[in-house]
Amino acid sequence: MDTGKLIVTTPSDREIAMTRVFDAPRNLVFDAWTKPDLVRRWLLGPPGWTMPVCEIDLRVGGAYRFEWLGEDGTRMGMGGVYREIVIPERIVNTQLFDVDWTGGETLGTLLLNEHAGKTTLTNSVLYSSREARDAALRTRMEEGVEAGYARLDDILASNIKEENEMQKITPFLWFDGKAEEAMNFYVSIFKNAKILGPNRFQLEGQEFLVLNGGPQFTFTPAISFFINCETQQEVDELWEKLSAGGEKGRCGWLKDKYGLSWQVIPSVLGKLLHDKDPAKAKRVMNAMLQMNKIEIKGLQQAYDQG
Numbered sequence: 001m002d003t004g005k006l007i008v009t010t011p012s013d014r015e016i017a018m019t020r021v022f023d024a025p026r027n028l029v030f031d032a033w034t035k036p037d038l039v040r041r042w043l044l045g046p047p048g049w050t051m052p053v054c055e056i057d058l059r060v061g062g063a064y065r066f067e068w069l070g071e072d073g074t075r076m077g078m079g080g081v082y083r084e085i086v087i088p089e090r091i092v093n094t095q096l097f098d099v100d101w102t103g104g105e106t107l108g109t110l111l112l113n114e115h116a117g118k119t120t121l122t123n124s125v126l127y128s129s130r131e132a133r134d135a136a137l138r139t140r141m142e143e144g145v146e147a148g149y150a151r152l153d154d155i156l157a158s159n160i161k162e163e164n165e166m167q168k169i170t171p172f173l174w175f176d177g178k179a180e181e182a183m184n185f186y187v188s189i190f191k192n193a194k195i196l197g198p199n200r201f202q203l204e205g206q207e208f209l210v211l212n213g214g215p216q217f218t219f220t221p222a223i224s225f226f227i228n229c230e231t232q233q234e235v236d237e238l239w240e241k242l243s244a245g246g247e248k249g250r251c252g253w254l255k256d257k258y259g260l261s262w263q264v265i266p267s268v269l270g271k272l273l274h275d276k277d278p279a280k281a282k283r284v285m286n287a288m289l290q291m292n293k294i295e296i297k298g299l300q301q302a303y304d305q306g
Contacts, residue, residue, distance in 0.1 A: 003118065004153065006146050014133050017124040018142075020149055024156035026114035027194050029121060030088035031159075032152055033110060034058050042151035044068065045076070045144060053077070060085055064093070080105075088112060095125070101139075103132030171225075172209045174217050175258060179210040182258050189241045224253065224261035232266065232296045239264045239293045252294040266296050272303050 003021045011017050022029055032038045040051040045068050053067035060082055067077040077098040084092035091110040095102075107126040112119050123145075127133040175182055183201045187193040190203045199210050229235045239248070242264065245257030252265045272284040280303050287302035288294065 004149075006142065006149065008142055010133070010137075011124070013130045014127045015124055016127075016133060016136060016141075017122055018145055019120065019122045022119045022121060022149075022153065022156060023117075024119055024160055025117055026112045026119045027088045028156055028159050029112055029119045029152075031194065032155060033091070038155060039066075042148050042155055044148060044151070045070070046147075058082065058085065080108075083107075102127060102136060104128040106132075167207050170207050170209055172211065173219075173260070174211050174213040176215045176218075177212050178258060179212045182260075183208075183210055185256075185258075189238065219255075219259040219261065221253070221255070221261045224263050226263045226265060229264060229266045235264055235266055235294060235296070238262075248292055250292055251288055252291070264294070266294055266299075268296055269294060269299060272299055275303070 003023050005020065007019045009017045009019070032042065034056060036054040036056050039056070040054040043054075043066070044051055048071040050069050051066065052069050053065060055063075055065040057063050062082050063079060064082070065077070065079040067075060069075055078095060080094035080096055082091065082093045084090065089112050091108075093108050095106045095108050096104075106128070109122075109124045109126075111122045111124075113122075114120075125136070127136065173179075173182070179199065183195060183199075186203055186208075187195055187201055192205070193201070193203045195201050196207065201208055201210070227238060229238065239252075239254065242256050242262050243254040246259075247255040249255065252263050253261060254264065255261050269284070269288065273281050273288075275281045275284075283302040283305055284299050287298055291298065
């Protein structure tokens with residue numbers, strides 16, 4: 001199939017399937033379908049329309065909500081629930097427009113298949129009846145999809161360019177035969193994470209390179225990665241996931257199952273330790289020294305004492 005050509009088929013009497021090839025790896029295409037800051041840049045209507053509401057809770061049972069706004073003030077909205085998610089290859093979700101023109105709730109299935117750096121995307125919609133399917137075919141749906149995918153092409157090309165421009169300094173991690181396993185482990189833990197290539201991945205905007213170098217060298221706590229967390233929930237989640245199979249230490253330090261050291265630290269700790277009142281800062285320091293996982297509530301209590 002030619003890159004950039006949209007193929008519309010009807011696999012059954014209630015379905016429409018739209019297939020297109022994108023000149024981009026599957027993980028980037030998946031991100032463009034699931035990250036609100038990217039979705040609202042391409043999933044638009046005619047020229048002049050915007051997407052002021054784009055809410056995505058990407059988990060099975062999670063909901064999504066899209067709202068579009070035309071230049072004349074016209075609004076259109078839709079939403080649904082995710083029924084199946086296989087990152088980065090498959091999403092199944094319900095679909096229902098506020099003004100129901102599809103004969104009731106539909107079921108969408110997104111499939112992404114990658115070959116030689118290109119991704120074949122198939123987006124299928126199952127309607128409640130043949131009549132509803134045929135009514136959808138009579139709309140300008142195909143034209144609108146083509147326009148959206150053209151915008152998506154531009155976004156993907158820009159993201160590929162950014163990824164190919166490697167950052168000036170990149171941590172290079174040496175593993176003993178488990179580099180690929182470790183990459184997948186780290187990417188599964190952080191929300192903003194992705195594999196960039198065979199030996200390259202990214203966590204929260206920070207790129208890493210990996211190597212299967214053998215048993216000659218191992219990690220040391222003299223080098224660790226400091227994670228700045230905004231909430232206790234984030235601290236709790238990263239602390240448990242990163243330490244699984246590894247070792248929990250004192251003062252927010254841990255070793256993961258590959259021996260790499262991390263510091264899982266709430267951002268409020270630095271603010272409290274640098275308070276202009278030395279007595280308060282000392283109480284916070286003493287409280288932290290008694291902790292393994294850092295507890296924001298305990299730090300705040302120590303700060304507030306006296």
